[in-house]
Amino acid sequence: MATVAEPTASLLGPITPRPFRVVRRGRETADTWTLELEPVDGLPLDVRPGQFTMLYAFGIGEVPISVSGQAGGLLVHTVRAVGAVSRAICASRPGSVLGVRGPFGNAWPVETAEGSDVVVVAGGIGLAPLRPAVYHVLAQRDGFGEVAVLYGSRTPGDLLYTRELERWRGRFDLQVDVTVDRAMDGWRGKVGVVPKLIAGAHFDPDATVAMVCGPEIMMRFAGEALLERGIPADRIYVSMERNMKCGLGWCGHCQLGPTLICRDGPVYRWDEIEPLMEVREL
Numbered sequence: 482m483a484t485v486a487e488p489t490a491s492l493l494g495p496i497t498p499r500p501f502r503v504v505r506r507g508r509e510t511a512d513t514w515t516l517e518l519e520p521v522d523g524l525p526l527d528v529r530p531g532q533f534t535m536l537y538a539f540g541i542g543e544v545p546i547s548v549s550g551q552a553g554g555l556l557v558h559t560v561r562a563v564g565a566v567s568r569a570i571c572a573s574r575p576g577s578v579l580g581v582r583g584p585f586g587n588a589w590p591v592e593t594a595e596g597s598d599v600v601v602v603a604g605g606i607g608l609a610p611l612r613p614a615v616y617h618v619l620a621q622r623d624g625f626g627e628v629a630v631l632y633g634s635r636t637p638g639d640l641l642y643t644r645e646l647e648r649w650r651g652r653f654d655l656q657v658d659v660t661v662d663r664a665m666d667g668w669r670g671k672v673g674v675v676p677k678l679i680a681g682a683h684f685d686p687d688a689t690v691a692m693v694c695g696p697e698i699m700m701r702f703a704g705e706a707l708l709e710r711g712i713p714a715d716r717i718y719v720s721m722e723r724n725m726k727c728g729l730g731w732c733g734h735c736q737l738g739p740t741l742i743c744r745d746g747p748v749y750r751w752d753e754i755e756p757l758m759e760v761r762e763l
């Protein structure tokens with residue numbers, strides 16, 4: 482296998498998409514689907530939690546999408562249909578082929594977090610890039626202290642991975658707290674924004690790593706709430722999104738101050754990125 486892999490990968494280079502076949506497509510919410518993709522050449526990607534790929538709907542366009550899991554060599558992406566490309570990706574039926582470049586970007590600090598408590602704070606589709614970090618922690622549960630997953634969405638219908646959240650909730654070694662901005666559909670859970678859940682989570686602020694992903698306004702409030710609980714700024718991490726084209730640090734589309742998100746991010750330490758969060762997209 483490896484003798485075929487190396488020439489193939491090096492011949493294609495980082496700018497040429499590799500064909501991946503859709504093997505499963507499941508609906509998460511009204512506008513969000515999870516796709517499981519298998520590499521047509523049989524060579525799975527080596528992805529670290531928090532990395533993304535450039536996902537190409539042939540003839541339509543290419544967009545950055547975080548890896549939301551890796552089930553048995555399959556590449557898993559959870560995509561919200563917001564525009565032409567993401568709509569085409571979400572509409573891809575099993576058997577159809579998408580292009581994949583990457584993986585790109587850095588990773589959640591799951592190694593740094595070993596031995597510490599872990600707080601995961603996710604808003605909306607932000608749970609997708611954090612899910613592999615949760616999988617990593619759960620796979621090596623004894624290597625971590627308290628673990629909390631705090632998740633919020635706009636409405637109950639916007640919650641991702643609801644069956645999995647229920648399974649996680651059933652564990653005695655994991656705190657799972659969920660809230661929605663607006664209750665409907667007979668919702669009996671919490672109502673309010675996700676940063677509000679931080680006050681109720683159990684962790685030792687002096688020995689905690691926090692990982693946060695969601696809309697930027699939500700990450701700002703979550704960062705402030707985590708600081709208020711006493712977690713040092715250099716142990717809070719957020720994942721940033723900006724418009725991206727190459728994924729390789731070549732084109733400059735995702736520049737944010739002195740940093741290129743595709744090359745240096747998307748995961749940043751709070752003390753490094755917070756001053757730049759006001760900078761609008763180029």
Ligand SMILES: Cc1cc2nc3c(=O)[nH]c(=O)nc-3n(C[C@H](O)[C@H](O)[C@H](O)COP(=O)(O)OP(=O)(O)OC[C@H]3O[C@@H](n4cnc5c(N)ncnc54)[C@H](O)[C@@H]3O)c2cc1C
Pocket residue numbers: 533542544545546547548559560561562563564565566567568606609610721722723724725747
């Ligand atoms: C590192 C990274 C990881 C991402 N991971 C995921 C993921 O796992 N799942 C997912 O569904 N999306 C993810 N996104 C966002 C995704 O790339 C955009 O939704 C996509 O590029 C939109 O392209 P489009 O052509 O479908 O829509 P467009 O026509 O380009 O845009 C439609 C609407 O979406 C807005 N939009 C476009 N790009 C973004 C963005 N990056 N962030 C917020 N709003 C945007 C536009 O302003 C516009 O209002 C990620 C983005 C980055 C940078």
